[in-house]
Amino acid sequence: MLKPRWEKDAVQEREAFRDALAAWFSVNGKDYPWRRTSDPYAVLVSEVMLQQTQIATVLGRGFYTRFLEAFPDVRALAAAEDEPLLKAWEGLGYYRRARMLRDTARAVGEHHGGKFPEALEDLLGLPGVGRYTAGAVRAFAFDLPAAVVDGNVARAISRLMDFHGTVDDTAGLKKIWEWAETLADPARPRIFNSALMELGQTFCRPGVPDCLSCPVASFCRTRGPELLPVKRKKAEVTVVAEHALWLRDRKGRVLMHREQGKRREGLWRLPLRNAEEVVSLPVAASHRYTITRYRVDLSVHDGGISKAGEREGDEWKTPEEVLALPMSSPFRVVVERMLCEN
Structure with missing residues (x-):
């Protein structure tokens, strides 16, 4: 496929990489409701919903807005009974996510006085909060330095670094996270992580990406982006x-x-x-x-x-x-x- 030449090393010239990504995002970043808030509770709800559900589904069917209307804050969610909780989550699937959200809300109330902690280790101590979710809350709610790796980011980084290892096994994920932490922008965490995720959603999409329009194409090492990322073979249906x-x-x-x-x-x-x-x-x-x-x-x-x-x-x-x-x-x-x- 036609692709701009690799000219700059994203790791060695990470300030330039961050600036290019931020400049593009400041003009072209999409307006999602969870990007209009710095409330860690609202950010957490959006991240848990989006873990296994497409943005178009969450937005198009009003799941995010409806859930926050039913449970507007940590206290309301912590007190939720099973039936209304599951009813508010209906249609999103993976219903354990809803209960885990409630467990997190209860832990914030019981151990942190109803206020979300900012420290990474404290966030990781909350039920159901792993490395990705903790980083997302730090970056998007508190604008604190954090790496955030979802499927879009893993795909973009594997192409940027021309990584041909398997991205969804332990060794591959470790390498992707290492690059993500190196590239992460300590001065603009919210903007940088939003931009990198959106890069994967738009230009660096699955299959054949739009490399000619990509704002950081000159930092991308791979010559065969359509072949990346490499994933484990899916189980038969x-x-x-x-x-x-x-x-x-x-x-x-x-x-x-x-x-x-x-x-x-x-x-x-x-x-x-x-x-x-x-x-x-x-x-x-x-x-x-x-x-x-x-x-x-x-x-x-x-x-x-x-x-x-x-x-x-x-x-x-x-x-x-x-x-x-x-x-x-x-x-x-x-x-x-x-x-x-x-």
Whole structure:
């Protein structure tokens, strides 16, 4: 691919690299709501949401704003009950993140008087706060020196340094973090880290990057950016079949099930049954979804009207109660569809 020549070493000339990145970002940086605040709580919420969810999803569906409206500060989140907490997080997936956020809020209240600590070691001592999140809070909330490495930054640095090691194993991550700490701007942490992350989102994107428009192209060593970063081979996708039961009683209530497993504890869904138990029932709805390395084919079998059928964890709910329950997106889709049709 056509790419500007490498002329400057980003590490040896890091002041020039920082200046070039800051100059570009000051004119072209995007306006995200979490960039308009220095509240460490609001910054933390945005970082946890964005760890496994795209920016477009968080913004486009209003997750960030809605969550802060429901839990505007550390005290409100620390006091949150499971059901409203999970309802506010509904649609984002990886629901343990919501509970971990609450654990962090409680720890800030119990051990830091309700005020987020600034020191790196204190931030790392909070539940669920690792190296990345601690650095993000220091840089974006307190404007203190910190390295912040997410997938966008790892990709940009691997290309800048022409690094052909695997970026998602222990050794590769260690090397990327070392470069990130060397390049980090102690004078403009908030601007520098925002700019480096946005560089990875825009010009230094996955696949074929836009090297001709990149503001730091002259610092980039690689001649084959489309080949980087190198990652471990992904696990093969496993196909799984789920069979759910749609059952209503004569009062119009729907049989629902409260989940107990770690992944979705506290969420509600339709009760699942073995395929043999529902094979004679018609399939009223189906939905395909993916979670981690699994592709799930969900079939909803219509059991008609019954006075019984519940098992441990199952409860009868009115349609109004069903709509108010926290539910994972796949089951929300089929439940709303069934309620409209029945």
